[in-house]
Amino acid sequence: MNDAGELPPLLLGLFRELRANGVAVGVRDYLDGLRALRLGHGAGSRQALRELALALWARSEAERRLIARWFDAIPEVPPTLLERVEGVVSTLEESVHAGTSGERSRRTTIPPAVPPPTASSPGKTGGAAGEARARISFAARHEGEGLPLPRLPLAPQIAEHYVLQPQAAISARNLAVLWRRFRRSTRSGAGAGQRSEIDLPATIRERCRRGLLARPVCRPPRSNCARLLVLADASTSMDPWRPFLATLAASLPLGRLASAELRYFANLPRRKLFADVELTQAEPLDDLLRENAGAALLIVSDAGSARGYLNHRRARQTIDFLAAAARRFAAIVWLNPMPAARWRATTAERIADAPAADGRPRLPMLPLDAASLLRAVDILRGQR
Structure with missing residues (x-):
């Protein structure tokens, strides 16, 4: 000291x-x-x-x-x-x-x-x-600091231990905000008790026609009639994104949609879908598609890109399912959690590049990030 x-x-x-x-x-x-x-x-x-x-x-x-x-x-x-x-x-x-x-x-x-010993004099070990x-x-001297302390050229490695905790790619709050962006407003309800919003133009017209009004003209308020069906891949290749699937399930009730349902499948949607991520509560695929006809469809799956495989049979069956779903749903978007660079030469690339039937636009396959989620919601709203 x-x-x-x-x-x-x-x-x-x-x-x-x-x-x-x-x-x-x-x-x-x-x-x-x-x-x-x-x-x-x-x-x-x-x-x-x-x-x-x-x-x-x-x-x-x-x-x-x-x-x-x-x-x-x-x-x-x-x-x-x-x-x-x-x-x-x-x-x-x-x-x-x-x-x-x-x-x-x-x-x-x-x-x-003393100079260090050389190879020509190995015996000199004094x-x-x-x-x-x-x-x-030594670093530069500053006023009032005196001589600086000598430091090692390389800092010691002192942060080698990590505590890894699962973390969702997008928070539940941000997902809920995105779902609330998905709106299709309509006025519904013909009963007198459901007319709670003043119709100002109709009230003025009625006032001009009668000269006196006992009460204003009311109309039903606008409500969101948007419906969404989410099909999520729960196979082993999607295990790293299980936290995101759990966050997705928690955010859907917060989106204020007319209806929002989440079902799971393994690798590709087959004859049965499942109501739980463990794939134990099966439901017929045709019944679920029929009940949600006219809704928007969101699919979350790596489509084989996580393992880098190209499975021609899986690609063909998935394309056939998408062709059948396109006749029932208003819009379809595929979210792939793998980066787009990893889709090359895999089943995902084959599905994304497949042409759509009946002159429909090609299926949009997007990566899983905030900007792509925003674009996916706009596509589901009908804004391509």
Whole structure:
């Protein structure tokens, strides 16, 4: 510890590294370190400094590992080298304070005292030849900061452990906002109790015709009659996107649609669909398509692109299903969670490039991201 009441370079560098990595150490922790050093703790060895840092600044196992890696990454300096470094630093301090050195170089190299042994003299293994050598880099000096601390050219690896948690590609709130964008407004309800919105033009016309009105003319309010059927692939190749499928199921009731149903299939829609992601509650495909005739259809599947396969039979059966569904649904969109670059030479590319029958536009297959979801909703609304 120097006269200014500053931590020794090793602990000061560790303190700055902890701050840079988001560890909650502050002024109080810094002062605790100074007090502990004044009381004699951490003196005498590098291990004592390590134990002091762990006792003062480690509050979790991850922080203990970070502090341990810091001490392991910085090599111990031999006494002979330490004396030479202190001599260079003292010389630099004198030149800076005396003002005789002009602009100091940003990098100072300590030359080795004895050249290293060469291949022609393998037998010369004296103590001088085996001396440790180091290159110390100094940053630029700023007013009031004194000499900067030497730092290693490469930062130690201190963030190797990760905690992986499943995370949906799009949040449920953002999906709910997208579903509310999917609107087809109509006025329905002929009964007097359902007419709750004032029809201003009709009221004015009636006032002009009769001259006196007992009550204004009312009409039914607008309501969203948009209907949506979502078919999601629950096969093993879609396991990485299970969190998204769960978020999708949770967001549909928040979309304020007239009806929104979610059914699952494995690889491609066959004779039966399923009401649960475990594929145990089967329903006939024809009945479900007939009940949702006129609605919009959204399909979520990798279409074989996750494994990079081209299955001609699967592609042909999927194209046949889409041709049959096009006669029942107002609009169809396919969401593929794999990037578009991974569709090449797979079943997904064959399905996306298949021409549609009856002069209909080709099936839009879009990747799974926020911009593509917005475009998918616009297509389902009828805006291509």
